[in-house]
Amino acid sequence: MRRTTRVAAAGLGVTSLLALSACGGDDNGGGGGDADADAWILTGGGWPAIQEDFDRWNEANEDAQIDTEAIENDSYKGQIRTAVGSGEAPTLIMSWTGGALLEYAEEERIVDLSEHTGELESRVFDSVWQNGQVDDSTYAVPLNDVQPVVMYYNQSVFDEAGVEIPETWEDVEAAIDTFNENDVAPFSLAGGSVWPALMWLQYLTDRHGGEEVFQAVVEGEEGAWDNESILFALETMQDLGENGGFIDTYNSVTADQNEDAQLLADGQAAMLLQGSWVYSTIHQDFPEFAESGDFGFTSFPTLEDGAGDPSNIVGNPANFWSVSADASEEEQQIAFDYISENLYNEETVTSMLEAGSLPPLSDIEDQIAETDDADFLEFSSGLVGEANHFQLSWDQAVAPEVAQPLTDNLSQILRGDMAPEQFVEAMNSL
Amino acid sequence: MGHKGPSFLMALPAVLFFGIFALIPLFGVVVISFMEWNVLGSPTWVGLSNWQAVLFDRPFTWTALGLTITFVIGSYLFQAPVALLLGVFMAGQQRYRALLAVLYFLPLLFSSVAVGLTFQSLFSPNYGLSAALPFDWLPNDWLANSDLVMWVMIFVVGWCFVPFHGLLYQAGVRQIPQSMYEAATIDGAGRVRQFFSITIPQLRYTIITSSTLMLVGSLTYFDLIFVLTGGQPANAVRILPLDMYVTGFSSYNLGYASVIAVILVAIGLTLSLALNIISGSSKMESDKAGA
Numbered sequence: 001m002r003r004t005t006r007v008a009a010a011g012l013g014v015t016s017l018l019a020l021s022a023c024g025g026d027d028n029g030g031g032g033g034d035a036d037a038d039a040w041i042l043t044g045g046g047w048p049a050i051q052e053d054f055d056r057w058n059e060a061n062e063d064a065q066i067d068t069e070a071i072e073n074d075s076y077k078g079q080i081r082t083a084v085g086s087g088e089a090p091t092l093i094m095s096w097t098g099g100a101l102l103e104y105a106e107e108e109r110i111v112d113l114s115e116h117t118g119e120l121e122s123r124v125f126d127s128v129w130q131n132g133q134v135d136d137s138t139y140a141v142p143l144n145d146v147q148p149v150v151m152y153y154n155q156s157v158f159d160e161a162g163v164e165i166p167e168t169w170e171d172v173e174a175a176i177d178t179f180n181e182n183d184v185a186p187f188s189l190a191g192g193s194v195w196p197a198l199m200w201l202q203y204l205t206d207r208h209g210g211e212e213v214f215q216a217v218v219e220g221e222e223g224a225w226d227n228e229s230i231l232f233a234l235e236t237m238q239d240l241g242e243n244g245g246f247i248d249t250y251n252s253v254t255a256d257q258n259e260d261a262q263l264l265a266d267g268q269a270a271m272l273l274q275g276s277w278v279y280s281t282i283h284q285d286f287p288e289f290a291e292s293g294d295f296g297f298t299s300f301p302t303l304e305d306g307a308g309d310p311s312n313i314v315g316n317p318a319n320f321w322s323v324s325a326d327a328s329e330e331e332q333q334i335a336f337d338y339i340s341e342n343l344y345n346e347e348t349v350t351s352m353l354e355a356g357s358l359p360p361l362s363d364i365e366d367q368i369a370e371t372d373d374a375d376f377l378e379f380s381s382g383l384v385g386e387a388n389h390f391q392l393s394w395d396q397a398v399a400p401e402v403a404q405p406l407t408d409n410l411s412q413i414l415r416g417d418m419a420p421e422q423f424v425e426a427m428n429s430l
Numbered sequence: 431m432g433h434k435g436p437s438f439l440m441a442l443p444a445v446l447f448f449g450i451f452a453l454i455p456l457f458g459v460v461v462i463s464f465m466e467w468n469v470l471g472s473p474t475w476v477g478l479s480n481w482q483a484v485l486f487d488r489p490f491t492w493t494a495l496g497l498t499i500t501f502v503i504g505s506y507l508f509q510a511p512v513a514l515l516l517g518v519f520m521a522g523q524q525r526y527r528a529l530l531a532v533l534y535f536l537p538l539l540f541s542s543v544a545v546g547l548t549f550q551s552l553f554s555p556n557y558g559l560s561a562a563l564p565f566d567w568l569p570n571d572w573l574a575n576s577d578l579v580m581w582v583m584i585f586v587v588g589w590c591f592v593p594f595h596g597l598l599y600q601a602g603v604r605q606i607p608q609s610m611y612e613a614a615t616i617d618g619a620g621r622v623r624q625f626f627s628i629t630i631p632q633l634r635y636t637i638i639t640s641s642t643l644m645l646v647g648s649l650t651y652f653d654l655i656f657v658l659t660g661g662q663p664a665n666a667v668r669i670l671p672l673d674m675y676v677t678g679f680s681s682y683n684l685g686y687a688s689v690i691a692v693i694l695v696a697i698g699l700t701l702s703l704a705l706n707i708i709s710g711s712s713k714m715e716s717d718k719a720g721a
Contacts, residue, residue: 252553254550415663
């Protein structure tokens with residue numbers, strides 16, 4: 001799930017269409033002669049807080065400066081890969097872990113951080129920390145907030161239809177019928193953007209078969225997509241699409257301009273499965289709904305006879321830092337110090353919490369309780385802390401060249417142009 | 431005649447610019463088209479296998495080419511007449527013409543991302559125009575229906591580019607000597623007759639320029655389609671330029687993407703050369719009265 005809140009801006013980064021020629025990468029990469037380390041961060045979201053953190057570090061450490069550059073999300077993904085590939089990467093390499101991190105590690109473009117993480121490992125939730133591990137060594141450490149996918153709901157819609165918030169899949173099925181009788185869409189879904197539908201596929205697969213199902217795909221097991229749980233998930237999604245589970249226009253709804261959240265806020269849909277960032281989106285864009293007392297959130301329903309652990313969650317564990325193997329020793333040392341001494345320092349944690357985002361730390365309960373968004377942050381912190389497994393978004397977890405076909409095929413599933421069997425066959429053949 | 435053109439030195443900046451920003455990258459793309467490269471590792475030489483794969487083992491290449499042709503022809507058929515009529519209108523002396531001309535010109539000034547987002551909102555079946563206007567045919571999955579989305583794209587892209595071509599035609603029409611129209615009026619030719627017998631023939635070279643720009647421009651068009659659809663639904667508008675981007679920068683298959691790029695360059699060059707030859711504009715000469 002690319003957290004592209006604005007695919008739009010991507011267009012900007014992308015107009016340099018024949019950018020094949022840009023293979024040299026940006027020139028302020030780490031290979032240069034100066035002693036300053038550098039880092040690329042993103043624009044928007046919670047990134048200004050990270051920028052401020054770097055500013056404070058640079059003020060306090062005259063001789064260990066870290067230069068930063070902020071890049072737009074989609075543009076970053078292309079640029080970082082080119083930079084890493086050409087040995088021009090910044091000292092600190094940001095990733096979403098998953099397939100890209102695995103490739104960096106296999107190509108030995110990043111260094112083992114196991115000895116350089118200070119006390120971080122004991123502070124970070126285990127379900128998040130795991131994502132930075134490659135072959136039992138730490139190659140990446142989380143740097144910002146954790147973003148689990150949760151179920152949002154509009155209480156007034158539930159009250160009008162006389163339905164309780166569903167806890168099990170059986171409840172969901174009953175609720176769908178009642179909502180349809182009341183001419184309200186049970187679920188809002190930005191199917192036009194496709195990636196929000198991936199959240200459904202992930203949760204349904206996990207509830208049905210547990211985290212091992214997708215783990216087999218990641219590990220490249222032969223024919224791993226052809227699994228009864230994945231088939232179940234795809235069938236269920238098509239059923240939701242055809243039989244009034246998802247809002248009838250779901251293929252036209254996009255997440256770029258938060259239309260999916262708007263449908264929930266308007267009461268046109270009762271529930272919305274989306275990332276934790278939508279909490280602040282709703283507060284910003286639909287403050288009336290956010291403060292009406294009708295805005296609620298809960299975890300994905302359990303599946304009665306599913307084999308998956310109901311505490312499992314999916315989403316983006318966080319963005320992670322790795323350290324470039326192409327950087328000089330001096331630059332690497334600055335990066336190690338920054339990671340072990342400075343990551344999730346008190347000031348930065350406070351500013352994250354004030355912005356409504358949740359650092360994946362186990363030792364900040366008291367601080368969370370004091371924030372304005374304590375309800376939501378405590379809820380998400382509980383989800384993440386108790387999760388047996390935190391499934392990274394599939395499009396990040398798989399190898400980068402598999403992510404696009406995954407999106408294309410899922411789009412066909414949503415449109416009913418492809419049967420679940422064809423989907424698994426197509427994915428297996430990659 | 432012994433006439434010597436400007437010295438090569440004067441052309442040097444342009445030649446250097448063209449060389450560095452067009453020829454060298456183009457050469458690079460041709461080289462990469464013979465390599466397997468996922469951006470991260472080092473490129474390895476694979477000979478013709480990318481070409482073999484893209485042209486023969488990947489049916490989508492041909493689908494994308496078909497979509498591209500539909501898009502190019504559709505765009506031309508939509509943009510050319512509208513731009514011509516608009517240009518002729520803007521060159522006239524009607525009331526409020528200047529004001530209207532400014533309004534028509536506006537789309538050209540908007541960034542394609544802004545245009546894309548605006549149209550995305552307008553086309554939304556839940557909140558867009560269809561919610562605001564009481565027409566039964568309006569609520570439609572304009573961007574999500576794979577049978578419709580191509581025509582929607584042709585319309586939106588046309589909306590953006592018609593003003594530019596309108597401007598070309600406006601300038602062209604203004605160059606036509608008024609005396610020709612006066613003579614035609616004396617001969618008893620009406621407005622329509624004047625349009626077809628004077629305006630169009632006189633605009634011949636403008637039409638050629640504008641057509642070349644439209645055809646080659648839509649052949650390599652990317653921005654709005656990417657912003658509005660990303661190539662979805664069902665890849666119904668994944669024309670070659672978008673296909674190249676997705677293959678190269680989402681799937682990180684630079685080899686395939688370069689093959690597609692080279693194909694695009696070849697088609698583009700052929701197209702503009704062909705247009706030049708057909709129109710005989712290589713021996714382009716002034717046919718203005720008195721020249």
